[in-house]
Amino acid sequence: MDFSSVWKKSFLRIKNLVLIGGPDDGVITPWQSSFFGFYDKKENVVEMKDQRFYRKNLFGLKKLDARGGISMCVRPGVKHSEWILFPGREMKSLQIIGAVSLLLLLMGAHIEGYKPVIIVHGIRQAPEDLKALTEHIEQAHPGTEVHVISLFDKEKSFKPMWKQVNGFRTEIKAIMQKNPNGVHLLCYSQGGLICRAVLYRIPYHNVHTFISLASPQAGQYGVPDAVLDWLISKKFVSSQCYKKGLQQSFCDYWNDPHRRSMYRNNSVFLAPINGDRPDPKMKVWKKSFLRIKNLVLIGGPDDGVITPWQSSFFGFYDKKDNVVEMKDQRFYRKNLFGLKTLDARGGISTCVRPGVEHTTWYSNFTVFKDCIEKWLI
Numbered sequence: 055m056d057f058s059s060v061w062k063k064s065f066l067r068i069k070n071l072v073l074i075g076g077p078d079d080g081v082i083t084p085w086q087s088s089f090f091g092f093y094d095k096k097e098n099v100v101e102m103k104d105q106r107f108y109r110k111n112l113f114g115l116k117k118l119d120a121r122g123g124i125s126m127c128v129r130p131g132v133k134h135s136e137w138i139l140f141p142g143r144e145m146k147s148l149q150i151i152g153a154v155s156l157l158l159l160l161m162g163a164h165i166e167g168y169k170p171v172i173i174v175h176g177i178r179q180a181p182e183d184l185k186a187l188t189e190h191i192e193q194a195h196p197g198t199e200v201h202v203i204s205l206f207d208k209e210k211s212f213k214p215m216w217k218q219v220n221g222f223r224t225e226i227k228a229i230m231q232k233n234p235n236g237v238h239l240l241c242y243s244q245g246g247l248i249c250r251a252v253l254y255r256i257p258y259h260n261v262h263t264f265i266s267l268a269s270p271q272a273g274q275y276g277v278p279d280a281v282l283d284w285l286i287s288k289k290f291v292s293s294q295c296y297k298k299g300l301q302q303s304f305c306d307y308w309n310d311p312h313r314r315s316m317y318r319n320n321s322v323f324l325a326p327i328n329g330d331r332p333d334p335k336m337k338v339w340k341k342s343f344l345r346i347k348n349l350v351l352i353g354g355p356d357d358g359v360i361t362p363w364q365s366s367f368f369g370f371y372d373k374k375d376n377v378v379e380m381k382d383q384r385f386y387r388k389n390l391f392g393l394k395t396l397d398a399r400g401g402i403s404t405c406v407r408p409g410v411e412h413t414t415w416y417s418n419f420t421v422f423k424d425c426i427e428k429w430l431i
Contacts, residue, residue: 176242
C-alpha cells in the first residue's frame with residue numbers, strides 16, 4: 055500500500071515547524087540541510103523552495119509554508135554539539151530535533167495516526183451489510199484497521215441484549231488489548247445500545263470515541279418493519295415484552311411511556327443501563343462509560359424506524375407523547391450514568407441530518423463526511 059498520502063496528512067497536523075541551524079555547525083552537511091536545502095549534482099546548494107519535494111508539495115512542506123507554519127532560526131558561531139546549550143531566547147516547549155529525524159518520525163505516523171475502528175451492526179444485519187461504511191473509512195483514512203465484528207448476525211441478532219453484550223464484549227476487548235493506544239467504536243442502530251453496555255462492562259477500556267449511529271439510546275416506542283411479521287401494535291408489544299418476558303432483543307429496549315411501572319419492573323436491559331431502575335453496578339458502569347473522550351450521536355427526523363427519532367439523541371416521550379429532550383431527562387439531570395458529566399466537559403457532539411432513512415445511514419457518503427470522518431483519527 056502507498057502510504058504517501060497518509061504521511062502527508064499526518065505531517066500537516068502540526069501547527070508549526072521550527073527549523074534551527076547555522077553555517078558553523080560542522081556536522082550537518084551541507085548546513086542548509088537543517089532548512090531542507092541540499093546539494094545539486096554540481097554541489098551547489100539548492101534552497102528549500104527550489105527543491106522538488108517543496109515545489110510539488112510531496113509531503114506538505116509547501117502547504118505548511120503557505121499557511122505560515124514554517125519558521126527558521128539561523129545562528130552562526132554555534133557548533134553542532136552546542137545547539138542544546140545555546141543561550142538564546144527561552145523556549146519553554148520547543149524540542150529541537152534534526153530535520154531528517156523529524157521526517158522519519160512523521161513518516162511513521164501512519165502506524166498510530168488512525169486508531170482502529172470497531173463496527174457493530176444492527177438488528178438483522180451482518181458485516182457484509184456494512185461494506186459501504188468500511189469502504190468510506192478506508193478511502194478517507196488509508197491504512198486504518200477496520201473490524202466489523204461477525205457475531206449475532208441476521209436472525210441471531212434477536213437474541214437477548216445481555217447475551218449479545220457478553221459476546222461482543224469478548225471480541226471487542228480482544229481488539230482493544232492488541233491496540234493499547236486506543237480504538238474507536240462505531241455502532242449502528244441496536245448495535246449502539248450493545249456498545250454502550252459493552253463500555254459499561256469493560257472497566258479499563260481504551261475507547262476514544264464512541265459513535266452512536268441512529269441508535270435508540272433512550273429506547274424504542276414504535277414497531278419497525280423488521281419485526282412487523284410477529285409484533286402488531288404498541289400495546290401488544292408491551293404485553294409480550296413486559297408481562298410475558300419475551301426473550302427478544304427488541305423487547306430489551308422497548309420503552310412504553312404510558313406503562314412506566316411495567317417498564318421499570320420488567321425491563322431487564324434498558325431500565326438498568328439508563329438508570330430508570332436502580333442497579334448496584336451503576337457506579338462502576340458510570341466510571342467505565344466516562345473513560346470515553348467523545349460521544350457522537352447521529353440521527354434525523356426522517357429515520358422512519360427509531361421512534362421517537364430523538365431517541366438517537368437521548369430524547370424520549372413523556373406520558374402525553376411529547377418529546378422530552380436529553381437535558382430534561384431524569385437520567386441526564388441526575389447524571390445517573392455520566393451523560394451530564396460528559397456533556398459538561400464538551401464530550402458530546404450531535405449530528406442531525408434530515409432526509410436519511412434508517413437503512414441508509416451507514417451507506418450515505420454525506421453522512422460519513424459530515425458526521426463521522428473527522429472523529430476517526
